[in-house]
Amino acid sequence: MVQNKSVIFLKHPVEYPVPGEHFAVETKELDVDLKPNDVLVRNLFISLDPYMRGKMRDTTKSYTASFVIGEPLNGGGVSEVIESKNDSFPVGTIVTGTVGWEQYSVVPGAQGLRAILNARDSKVPLSVYIGVLGMPGMTAYSSLKIIGKPKAGETIFISAASGAVGQLVGQMSKQLGLRVIGSAGSDEKVEYLLKELKFDAAFNYKKGNILKELQAAAPKGIDIYYENVGGETLEAALEVMNNHGRVIACGMISVYNTPNPYGVRNLFHIVSKRITMRGFIVSDFADECGADFAKDVGSWLMNGEIVYKEDIAVGIENAPDAFVGMLKGKNFGKQVVKIADL
Amino acid sequence: MVQNKSVIFLKHPVEYPVPGEHFAVETKELDVDLKPNDVLVRNLFISLDPYMRGKMRDTTKSYTASFVIGEPLNGGGVSEVIESKNDSFPVGTIVTGTVGWEQYSVVPGAQGLRAILNARDSKVPLSVYIGVLGMPGMTAYSSLKIIGKPKAGETIFISAASGAVGQLVGQMSKQLGLRVIGSAGSDEKVEYLLKELKFDAAFNYKKGNILKELQAAAPKGIDIYYENVGGETLEAALEVMNNHGRVIACGMISVYNTPNPYGVRNLFHIVSKRITMRGFIVSDFADECGADFAKDVGSWLMNGEIVYKEDIAVGIENAPDAFVGMLKGKNFGKQVVKIADL
Numbered sequence: 001m002v003q004n005k006s007v008i009f010l011k012h013p014v015e016y017p018v019p020g021e022h023f024a025v026e027t028k029e030l031d032v033d034l035k036p037n038d039v040l041v042r043n044l045f046i047s048l049d050p051y052m053r054g055k056m057r058d059t060t061k062s063y064t065a066s067f068v069i070g071e072p073l074n075g076g077g078v079s080e081v082i083e084s085k086n087d088s089f090p091v092g093t094i095v096t097g098t099v100g101w102e103q104y105s106v107v108p109g110a111q112g113l114r115a116i117l118n119a120r121d122s123k124v125p126l127s128v129y130i131g132v133l134g135m136p137g138m139t140a141y142s143s144l145k146i147i148g149k150p151k152a153g154e155t156i157f158i159s160a161a162s163g164a165v166g167q168l169v170g171q172m173s174k175q176l177g178l179r180v181i182g183s184a185g186s187d188e189k190v191e192y193l194l195k196e197l198k199f200d201a202a203f204n205y206k207k208g209n210i211l212k213e214l215q216a217a218a219p220k221g222i223d224i225y226y227e228n229v230g231g232e233t234l235e236a237a238l239e240v241m242n243n244h245g246r247v248i249a250c251g252m253i254s255v256y257n258t259p260n261p262y263g264v265r266n267l268f269h270i271v272s273k274r275i276t277m278r279g280f281i282v283s284d285f286a287d288e289c290g291a292d293f294a295k296d297v298g299s300w301l302m303n304g305e306i307v308y309k310e311d312i313a314v315g316i317e318n319a320p321d322a323f324v325g326m327l328k329g330k331n332f333g334k335q336v337v338k339i340a341d342l
Numbered sequence: 343m344v345q346n347k348s349v350i351f352l353k354h355p356v357e358y359p360v361p362g363e364h365f366a367v368e369t370k371e372l373d374v375d376l377k378p379n380d381v382l383v384r385n386l387f388i389s390l391d392p393y394m395r396g397k398m399r400d401t402t403k404s405y406t407a408s409f410v411i412g413e414p415l416n417g418g419g420v421s422e423v424i425e426s427k428n429d430s431f432p433v434g435t436i437v438t439g440t441v442g443w444e445q446y447s448v449v450p451g452a453q454g455l456r457a458i459l460n461a462r463d464s465k466v467p468l469s470v471y472i473g474v475l476g477m478p479g480m481t482a483y484s485s486l487k488i489i490g491k492p493k494a495g496e497t498i499f500i501s502a503a504s505g506a507v508g509q510l511v512g513q514m515s516k517q518l519g520l521r522v523i524g525s526a527g528s529d530e531k532v533e534y535l536l537k538e539l540k541f542d543a544a545f546n547y548k549k550g551n552i553l554k555e556l557q558a559a560a561p562k563g564i565d566i567y568y569e570n571v572g573g574e575t576l577e578a579a580l581e582v583m584n585n586h587g588r589v590i591a592c593g594m595i596s597v598y599n600t601p602n603p604y605g606v607r608n609l610f611h612i613v614s615k616r617i618t619m620r621g622f623i624v625s626d627f628a629d630e631c632g633a634d635f636a637k638d639v640g641s642w643l644m645n646g647e648i649v650y651k652e653d654i655a656v657g658i659e660n661a662p663d664a665f666v667g668m669l670k671g672k673n674f675g676k677q678v679v680k681i682a683d684l
Contacts, residue, residue: 054613054614227613230609249609249612249613250613251613252613255609255610261607261608261610262605262607263604263605263606263607264605264606264607264609265597265602265603265604265605265606266603267594267597268572268603269621270591270620270621271396271591271592271593271594271621272621273621274621274622274623274626275591276618276621277612277618277619277620278612278616278618278619279611279612279614279615279616279617280616281616284616
């Protein structure tokens, strides 16, 4: 009998989730009884993303439904169909969509799955479909375009700039003719931003004063702030922002794991500088941006105009530690878990 | 020789401005030498507005230029042209536009002045042109429409709801089919909101807990928050806001007069609830909204569907106390100063 190792959600965390307490690895026998249109997939890669911390909160008003206690966590994945009652997804199809943090998932009605064409001949690792060509890529591209309204010559500041979304926003912004400033949590990441991603300026937010670093990096102020962290960094960005600035509120990872978040004291700049700050989830923009995304990002990637760094944990049993590490900024690049080879 | 009494700006305040220290009444001889296209006006009413506190800050990045030390404060007024070198504004014309806090102002090139037609036969007090038919009215109308995007059946919460802008936003929202909740700083104001302005719910923010009061008043949450105060009230509004909520950031009077503003800790709701928060100044929307404003608000006012409360100080020498009183919420309705009879 086949065993299925999975990561089960046990309890809503208030601070950082703790492996063993809030989620734990369990192994059960795989016992599958597919109904019409269902598929069974073998998961190859799963994506670990900061937004998932929001789904661990005990609230009915977060992004979408919270994770269910006693069930596996879930998120984006790349998988192989190994049993199928769905003609659109025959056995052997490589798909991307939402799956459990587990080795094998049943996807009822194949809901939300998308086949990856020519996947077996792919020149790029399949994890790209949960990265630059998947949700993080679409997140970066659509929100930059729709909320950021970037104009060549403007300045953008990106926090968590070496992360899954930040690294893409920065490179896309360079393509669009912006001056690009990034913050990150280690000197190694800062060097990566400057040397590999060709940012115009970057600083380590853990060293020195965030506001002073940002002021020095942005002598003409900033027009767009790509917000991934919240707290003091947001406060500094508002301070340095120009009139009619835009804040793309993608995430606020600094406040997800504490019951006492930092209080932002200078929101009056939103009034006096006529700033727009907007939150979103990627599906809000799928209709408006989907076609342009595939065209632009696909070609940037093919031409080497966008590079993409991943931090790959190996084995589903390492997903909990990798997730907590990502929340603490220990990852370097997009965090994924490789569960199996194709 | 005619004397001109005026209120001169002396010093940038950090906390509440103090009459005598930050601004003071002075009297000088009126000595006028008009150049071509200039006009001399006798001021009848001037408008006192919270945004003026922002122009007292020593900053180059506020709304527009700050007030100039040693010069009269200025703002919206209704005035009579008493000397003119401008054919468009002959002597006797009643105008509205930006004038000094003083009895007589020279308006170089008559810049920004607009003639009020049939003003001498007006059935409404001329102060309406710095109120519901002037900047506060346009502020309320345009921002509610453009940022608020109100849909019938939605719920709006308005802070400083009996103030110049708040009272109009509330009544306009009722006209547009919204459920309307307001907060204000006294039981008398709350009663006015409920009885006279027909708000659906209202509470005194100085009594009890703002969040609990708002939760009780908005069992289905709020879709739009009309922000005039900032701080704890903003925090409560974000807490109670529904997905895709809009925050119209008109002002944050609670933080204007303190060097240690309240820190807002729950901005992650902007991410998770996909909220848009946007600041503006009224001139941003003049082109888009001007014609509709005149039509809609003019007819609502004529039909008695909108009423309008003013708090009138009499005499330019009383402007400083009235201004500080308004910043402290002592006014009840739109604060104006009556300087002279027509």
